[in-house]
Each structure stands twice: as structure tokens, then as C-alpha cells.
Amino acid sequence: xxxxxxxxxxxxxxxxxxxxxxxxxxxxxxxxxxxxxxxxxxxxxxxxxxxxxxxxxxxxxxxxxxxxxxxxxxxxxxxxxxxxxxxxxxxxxxxxxxxxxxxxxxxxxxxxxxxxxxxxxxxxxxxxxxxxxxxxxxxxxx
Amino acid sequence: xxxxxxxxxxxxxxxxxxxxxxxxxxxxxxxxxxxxxxxxxxxxxxxxxxxxxxxxxxxxxxxxxxxxxxxxxxxxxxxxxxxxxxxxxxxxxxxxxxxxxxxxxxxxxxxxxxxxxxxxxxxxxxxxxxxxxxxxxxxxxxxxxxxxxxxxxxxxxxxxxxxxxxxxxxxxxxxxxxxxxxxxxxxxxxxxxxxxxxxxxxxxxxxxxxxxxxxxxxxxxxxxxxxxxxxxxxxxxxxxxxxxxxxxxxxxxxxxxxxxxxxxxxxxxxxxxxxxxxxxxxxxxxxxxxxxxxxxxxxxxxxxxxxxxxxxxxxxxxxxxxxxxxxxxxxxxxxxxxxxxxxxxxxxxxxxxxxxxxxxxxxxxxxxxxxxxxxxxxxxxxxxxxxxxxxxxxxxxxxxxxxxxxxxxxxxxxxxxxxxxxxxxxxxxxxxxxxxxxxxxxxxxxxxxxxxxxxxxxxxxxxxxxxxxxxxxxxxxxxxxxxxxxxxxxxxxxxxxxxxxxxxxxxxxxxxxxxxxxxxxxxxxxxxxxxxxxxxxxxxxxxx
Numbered sequence: 001x002x003x004x005x006x007x008x009x010x011x012x013x014x015x016x017x018x019x020x021x022x023x024x025x026x027x028x029x030x031x032x033x034x035x036x037x038x039x040x041x042x043x044x045x046x047x048x049x050x051x052x053x054x055x056x057x058x059x060x061x062x063x064x065x066x067x068x069x070x071x072x073x074x075x076x077x078x079x080x081x082x083x084x085x086x087x088x089x090x091x092x093x094x095x096x097x098x099x100x101x102x103x104x105x106x107x108x109x110x111x112x113x114x115x116x117x118x119x120x121x122x123x124x125x126x127x128x129x130x131x132x133x134x135x136x137x138x139x140x141x142x
Numbered sequence: 143x144x145x146x147x148x149x150x151x152x153x154x155x156x157x158x159x160x161x162x163x164x165x166x167x168x169x170x171x172x173x174x175x176x177x178x179x180x181x182x183x184x185x186x187x188x189x190x191x192x193x194x195x196x197x198x199x200x201x202x203x204x205x206x207x208x209x210x211x212x213x214x215x216x217x218x219x220x221x222x223x224x225x226x227x228x229x230x231x232x233x234x235x236x237x238x239x240x241x242x243x244x245x246x247x248x249x250x251x252x253x254x255x256x257x258x259x260x261x262x263x264x265x266x267x268x269x270x271x272x273x274x275x276x277x278x279x280x281x282x283x284x285x286x287x288x289x290x291x292x293x294x295x296x297x298x299x300x301x302x303x304x305x306x307x308x309x310x311x312x313x314x315x316x317x318x319x320x321x322x323x324x325x326x327x328x329x330x331x332x333x334x335x336x337x338x339x340x341x342x343x344x345x346x347x348x349x350x351x352x353x354x355x356x357x358x359x360x361x362x363x364x365x366x367x368x369x370x371x372x373x374x375x376x377x378x379x380x381x382x383x384x385x386x387x388x389x390x391x392x393x394x395x396x397x398x399x400x401x402x403x404x405x406x407x408x409x410x411x412x413x414x415x416x417x418x419x420x421x422x423x424x425x426x427x428x429x430x431x432x433x434x435x436x437x438x439x440x441x442x443x444x445x446x447x448x449x450x451x452x453x454x455x456x457x458x459x460x461x462x463x464x465x466x467x468x469x470x471x472x473x474x475x476x477x478x479x480x481x482x483x484x485x486x487x488x489x490x491x492x493x494x495x496x497x498x499x500x501x502x503x504x505x506x507x508x509x510x511x512x513x514x515x516x517x518x519x520x521x522x523x524x525x526x527x528x529x530x531x532x533x534x535x536x537x538x539x540x541x542x543x544x545x546x547x548x549x550x551x552x553x554x555x556x557x558x559x560x561x562x563x564x565x566x567x568x569x570x571x572x573x574x575x576x577x578x579x580x581x582x583x584x585x586x587x588x589x590x591x592x593x594x595x596x597x598x599x600x601x602x603x604x605x606x607x608x609x610x611x612x613x614x615x616x617x618x619x620x621x622x623x624x625x626x627x628x629x630x631x632x633x634x635x636x637x638x639x640x641x642x643x644x645x646x647x648x649x650x651x652x653x654x655x656x657x658x659x660x661x662x663x664x665x666x667x668x669x670x671x672x673x674x675x676x677x678x679x680x681x682x683x684x685x686x
Contacts (some may be wrong), residue, residue: 064303
């Protein structure tokens with residue numbers, strides 16, 4: 001069974017359409033926003049209280065700006081849904097989860113078997129990131 | 143040397159399993175070549191002209207004897223019995239089958255090695271000084287810091303799809319033997335006035351089609367902040383580096399276009415923010431790593447004299463050995479540049495011999511240099527003659543370190559799908575032209591570097607004499623550059639004028655060498671004379 005959106009949250013998804021960063025500032029009732037690779041994620045920081053969904057678009061899987069955008073939002077305390085959309089491949093799933101993404105709407109849906117295998121693959125990580133995994137250095141000096 | 147613990151081993155083992163799965167999905171057609179390409183590249187697997195090429199990481203150039211033996215076994219088992227040591231202290235195999243790649247990675251993992259991030263748009267293998275931990279002039283052994291960065295950069299989730307590749311070098315002496323300022327980040331370990339060790343950050347250097355010397359961005363980052371500082375440097379680049387043009391995507395272009403001051407300002411701002419994010423490993427982790435790099439058990443009071451009765455041995459000692467911090471010891475370079483040979487190539491048998499000699503005479507350790515040679519870092523002077531005899535018998539005793547025969551060359555059009563011209567035959571012809579010992583003696587230190595295309599893998603910008611192969615209307619053509627230097631007085635070579643054909647470039651090198659011999663003053667190297675008299679006398683000899 002292939003689902004279009006893979007989601008790692010229990011709350012009700014935001015149903016509003018995501019608006020652009022530019023129009024978001026003017027629409028005080030908007031709760032979903034879409035970040036393009038060139039957008040500054042920090043522009044959203046003043047509005048995090050009213051945002052329930054940030055879609056980060058990956059027009060090409062080789063463009064990694066969205067990874068930084070995701071971490072910046074999580075570092076700023078954003079707790080809403082962070083969705084990777086566009087050219088998102090199953091082999092990127094693990095790194096994206098580490099950067100704070102908790103939902104995925106790829107152009108070409110991945111099979112749930114592949115997704116589970118990708119997420120179960122890595123038992124350890126060297127770095128601290130935006131997820132709650134304990135880095136190896138912390139385990140070594142626990 | 144660094145020793146893996148259960149975590150490090152789990153990381154490389156997991157990578158082997160992951161890559162095996164990715165190769166299987168590719169072979170079964172579940173993913174396209176376009177999707178597979180970045181995956182295989184982040185495992186060092188390129189599709190070249192004739193076959194796949196696998197680049198294996200040699201972190202900061204340090205290898206144990208067992209690791210060198212494994213490299214030899216892989217050469218025999220999966221390649222054609224040889225390997226090619228690279229300018230970033232790695233090794234490449236040129237005749238690899240895709241189906242074998244996962245098994246090779248599995249073999250490497252048994253000796254704590256891998257091919258993680260040896261290509262692709264990510265943070266590459268961290269390089270360092272080949273005499274690290276041995277050199278008389280170093281502030282501290284730079285390798286523990288390089289190892290901490292190796293772990294930090296391995297599978298860093300934010301930096302796996304950078305605008306372009308990213309190379310870091312770490313050194314710890316005033317003399318730069320790693321071309322530090324020609325890296326995306328060059329880090330120099332320093333001691334400040336208070337006696338504390340810290341790191342200097344040079345950011346935005348590089349070669350390629352737009353060579354740049356990295357400006358100093360921060361003159362002292364404390365040891366308990368330098369991973370965070372690196373992360374800030376990378377984040378600014380990942381967010382703002384150009385992605386519209388592959389040839390303008392390296393960090394050097396970002397730093398150049400923003401200006402070093404503005405880049406620094408953005409890094410400092412990001413750094414201030416990231417310091418609150420808990421990403422810096424504790425100093426205890428650095429101490430744990432440092433414990434792996436303690437000095438070997440040097441013999442106190444080892445004799446400091448070298449037997450000088452054999453002139454060939456004395457020549458090799460003068461040329462190929464470097465002072466050691468421990469009295470009675472010396473670092474010896476094994477030249478992989480025999481006359482007429484392929485620079486950086488070693489056969490499996492040669493690798494085994496070097497591995498055995500490292501075990502017997504150098505505390506089980508050897509190093510790969512960015513000039514594509516091998517170093518035995520810790521040799522007792524009392525053993526040096528015996529060692530040299532064994533090397534010389536095996537054809538590994540060429541006394542030409544930093545001489546005109548010690549050529550850096552990329553694989554060129556013989557192997558590489560990016561190349562415009564062949565590099566290897568040019569290197570071979572030059573090495574043969576200058577084979578006579580008296581000629582090499584007269585020329586003294588002269589670093590010659592050849593690239594087969596503008597990507598500059600052969601470091602032609604940084605050669606005292608550089609050669610760049612280009613394609614001119616379907617014919618290989620070679621441009622001559624003079625005055626480059628990768629050392630602490632880094633400079634970029636200048637093109638002399640119109641290019642030459644394959645034989646013409648060899649003649650041109652000889653003409654340039656003759657100008658030096660005619661003009662040199664007492665104590666001057668080729669580079670010094672060039673810097674004093676400028677390019678015009680050379681142009682006149684070449685084109686006049």
C-alpha cells in the first residue's frame with residue numbers, strides 16, 4: 001500500500017492550503033506556509049505561534065537548502081508539522097528526519113517497505129541535530 | 143592511530159549494508175541512474191571512461207600496515223593489480239565492477255576503512271600534513287582534530303546535498319605541506335599568547351577553473367567551539383552558495399562575491415546562534431581521540447647519526463627524508479615517481495612491501511602525501527640504510543622528492559571522463575627528459591603539476607611549473623603556467639601564453655628550466671628566481 005503522505009505526527013493535519021512566504025506575512029489567518037529553496041526560513045520566526053504546517057519544497061533532490069531551513073525552524077522552537085514536498089527520495093528520509101521533518105509528500109511516493117527500511121537502517125549518529133537522537137559522542141561520555 | 147570503537151564500526155558496517163541495498167535496487171531497475179548517481183558518488187564510485195572508479199578514503203592520509211595490505215588485496219582481487227594514490231591522500235581503483243563495489247566496501251570495513259563521502263557534493267575526506275605527529279616543526283599533532291571533524295562530517299544530515307563538493311584540510315605548523323589555503327576550509331592549529339591551543343579558519347580557497355587563495359576568517363577558535371564554528375561555516379554556504387551554475391557553486395565564489403568580511407559576519411552570527419544548540423562534542427571526546435594518537439614507543443637515546451659511506455644512500459637521505467621531533471628518528475618518503483612511471487601508481491606487490499616495511503621500521507604506520515607519495519613517518523636512523531636498501535631493490539628508492547621528477551598528475555584522459563587531454567604521458571615524457579641526476583640536482587626544488595582539464599585535480603595552479611591540458615579543436619593542447627605555490631606563501635601560477643602540443647610542452651618545460659639555470663642567484667629555487675625576475679624572460683625564451 002502506497003500512501004501519498006508519510007506522516008510521523010498524531011495531531012490532525014492542517015487542511016489550509018500553504019501560501020508563499022511573501023503572502024504569509026499579510027494573511028493573518030493563514031496557518032500553512034510553503035518555503036521555496038531561496039526563501040529565508042528565519043523570516044517565519046516571528047509567526048511561529050500561528051503556523052501549523054510548513055511545507056519545504058525540494059524542486060530537485062540535489063538542492064539541500066531545505067535541510068538547513070528545517071533545522072533553523074526547529075532550532076527556533078517550531079513544533080508544528082514540517083513537511084518535505086517535491087523531489088524527495090527514500091534515501092533522503094533518514095537525514096530529513098534528523099533535520100526535523102516529520103512528514104513527507106514526495107512527487108513519487110515511496111513504498112512503505114522502502115521507507116521503513118530506510119528509517120530503521122541507522123542505529124547511531126555522529127552528530128547532534130534537530131531530532132532527539134543521542135549522538136555517539138554523548139553515549140561515549142554518558 | 144585512531145582505533146574504531148563499536149560505534150565507528152557500526153557506522154561503516156551500516157553503510158556497507160545500505161550501499162549493498164542501493165546497488166541492488168539499481169541493478170534491479172527500481173531506481174534510475176539519475177537517482178542512483180548521487181548515492182554512488184557519496185560512496186566514492188564514479189563512472190569513468192572505461193569502468194567504474196572507486197575512491198577509498200584515507201583519513202588525514204594515515205594508514206596502518208594491515209590497511210595497506212588490504213588495499214593491495216583489493217587491487218589484486220577486484221582491480222588489475224594496482225591502485226592510484228591521489229592528491230587528497232586517498233586511493234583510487236580504476237577498473238571496478240558495480241556488482242563488486244559492496245563487497246569491496248565490506249572488505250574495507252574489516253580494517254576500519256570506508257569510501258564514505260569520497261565524492262559527491264558533500265564534505266570530503268579531511269586531509270592533513272603527511273608528517274603529522276612526527277614533524278619537528280609542528281605545534282601539536284593535527285590528526286585528532288581532523289578525526290573529530292571526520293566523525294562530525296560523516297553523514298551530517300544537513301550537509302549531504304551541498305551546492306558543490308567541500309574539502310577541509312587541517313595542519314599544525316607554519317610550513318604548509320597540505321595546500322591548506324587552497325581548500326574550502328583550511329584549519330591551522332595554533333597556540334595563542336596565553337599558551338592555549340586553538341584553530342585558525344581560512345575559508346574559500348580552491349583550485350578548479352577559478353583558483354582562489356582562502357582568506358583568514360577567524361584567527362582563533364577555541365578547541366571547545368571549533369566543530370560548531372565549522373558547522374556555521376557550512377550552514378552559511380549551504381544556504382547561500384550558488385546553485386545556478388555548477389562552475390560557480392564552490393564556497394570560494396560565495397566568499398569572493400560576498401567579500402570575506404561579509405561572509406565572516408554571517409558565519410559569526412550563525413556561530414553565535416549555534417553555540418546554544420548543543421552540537422559541540424565535549425572536550426572529553428577530543429581527549430579520547432587524542433589518546434589514540436599518542437607517540438609510539440620511541441627508543442630513548444637512539445643513535446642520531448646516519449651511515450654516510452654509500453653516496454646513493456646519502457643522496458636519497460638528503461632528498462627524501464624529513465627531520466623528526468624525536469632525536470634518532472626521521473621521516474622517510476617513498477617516491478611513487480620512478481623515471482617514466484605513472485605518478486602515484488603502486489602495484490599490489492609494492493603496497494605489500496610498503497606495508498611490511500611500515501610494520502618493521504615505522505611503528506606499523508605509513509602516510510599518503512598530497513604529492514602522491516608514501517611516507518614512513520617514524521624510522522630509526524639506525525635502520526635507515528637497511529630500509530633504503532630494501533626500497534631500492536624494489537624500485538622504490540627514487541631520490542626525487544620535490545624535484546622536477548616528483549610530478550603531481552591527475553589520471554587525465556587515459557581514465558577520466560571529464561578530462562580534455564592526457565596527463566600521464568606528459569608526466570612520463572618530462573620525467574624521462576629530466577632523468578639525469580645532474581640535471582635534477584642543478585634544478586633543485588621544482589614542483590611540477592599537471593592537470594588534464596580545468597578542474598585542476600593535478601593542482602596545476604599551485605605548481606612552480608604547472609601544465610594544463612585543454613582541447614583545442616579536437617587536439618590535445620597544453621598550456622604552461624609559472625609561479626604557483628601551495629605552501630605557506632601560497633601563490634597561483636600565471637599562463638605564459640599560447641599552448642603547446644605534447645612534445646612541445648616537454649620542450650617548453652626545458653626552456654623554462656634553462657632560463658632558471660641561467661638567471662638563478664645563490665640559494666634561489668626556481669620559484670624564487672621566477673618571483674624575482676618575473677614572467678617576461680621566460681616568455682621570451684618560449685615564444686621569442
